[in-house]
Amino acid sequence: MVSVIVDKTVYADAVISKAVYWESGDFVVCRETEGSIERVSFTLKQGHTADETSVAERFFTRLNDFKLQQIVNDETKDIRTILYVKAFAHNDDFEETAD
């Protein structure tokens, strides 16, 4: 089993969940929270042959990437909505009225 400590003031819960998701193919992942600290433990699933020693490094790389992606997603949420409305709404729905 490999355990890592994650500071939840640095990485949001959604970010940790996304990084955990991608390790859930080969590992049983256990998350334990104590205050602002989360211990994440990885146990190789039976019959799987993934390299256990590299999981910690890979996990933190994923955390950092997902954290950046989350910032992009949060900052662009509104512009993305506008983009989809402009692309797919009928123009008639947005005709300006006289008043």
Add this chain to the structure above:
Amino acid sequence: MYYLLPFRFQQFEDKELLVNEVGDYLFCPQGTVSRIVHREIDSSEEIYQDLTANFFISSSPIPPLMDVLAARLRTKKAFLDDFTSLHIFVLTLRCNQNCSYCQATSQDEQVSGKDMDLNDLLKAVELMFRSPSKHLTMEFQGGEPTVAPHLVRAAVEKAEAMKAISDKEITYILCTNCVNLTEEMLSLCEQHKILISTSLDGPAFLHNLNRGKPDSYEKVTAGIATARERLGASAVSALMTTSERALSYPKEIVDAYREKGFRSIFIRALNPYGLATENHDWESYTQRFILFYKQILEYIIEINKSGEFFVEEFATIILQKILTPFPIGFVDLQSPAGIVNNVVVYNYDGGVYASDESRMLAEACDYTFRLGDITDPYESLFYGEKAQSFAKSWATEAIAGCSDCALQAYCGADPVRNYSTQGNAYGHRPTSLLCKKNKAIIEYILSLLKNRKEEVLPIFTSWIRGRNA
């Protein structure tokens, strides 16, 4: 100061790959996304111009060319405009071959009770004409549809009669092994401009082994020659399916296609349906298929470099997504998924299914993706609760593992495959072999564009132009 626009990214070899909402991509130095997010890119830097021009950042909260970006997004999703356009008619499950990898669970040619009822067939044609799409594709499948020629004729005649009083256009496709193209069938094809889509697995020894018949290759290639003579070369296309034994013969398969006068090949992996489910260790098969695909693609690139135009169709579909603003017509790589939105199947058993793979599941008594009966009203089939339930898992933009994937714009959702291999339509990307295969192939193509652009781009561009010609 600049503003972010929606994009996704991933580490890619020694770079970062950034892909925006409409599929434009940039390879940037590692650490670029962090610099973008922390507003460390200076407007005097060359990369600032690249990021702005390609809609990754904007100098204003709403980019000046927002309408252009919106138009491009709409164009990328234009495959949704016409709703269901591909209508597959499984006229019979009977077949005159015995393929080891059969995904349709075909039955012996002599069995009874495996043909579509004529009344169901005529009703299904009426359902097809309820589709809002003006351009319908009517595809006849099996089994082997030519063993039930009366049903092919009845379907075409009914469709022609309805077409005459509608504003729709129809493309007919007959999916046949070409083993028994009778004069009656060729005459019908000639009269109604029916296209032939056949199946050729490569050289004779491989094709015959796959088909379980010692003379299959001879008959199929003779059938292809006859069909070309009667209908024209462009009316006949062929697909190959990569059986496990085919994985050892990448060059031989391509050369067999070239020798038979084909200018393209569609490298298709086996799908886990029908008899094919019994034959393979899928993890091992997928790993070997990825290697096989790369070998074939390299070989085809070398052929093109020597001056011979020869296309790999699957790569071309992905390249069209990467390099052009246009949508693709390939239902397996779309989001929202092709099921119901683009394709529907009227089956010999009287059922309407969400896709070809859905009816293959039904042969194992799994009716999860059966929309209803051919005799049901159009609205309940295409807009009913069952069709709506599929929507929960048919968009890559909204499912775990895909929603943040940098390759999302080039891939697609496949709830039926998820269901058949992972037990639920939503799926689990870390253990999905389809995800693994698609990612590996898309990354390989991007790697070629990154590292060997001058060498491959003219070839890839010619493939896209050839496909759209």
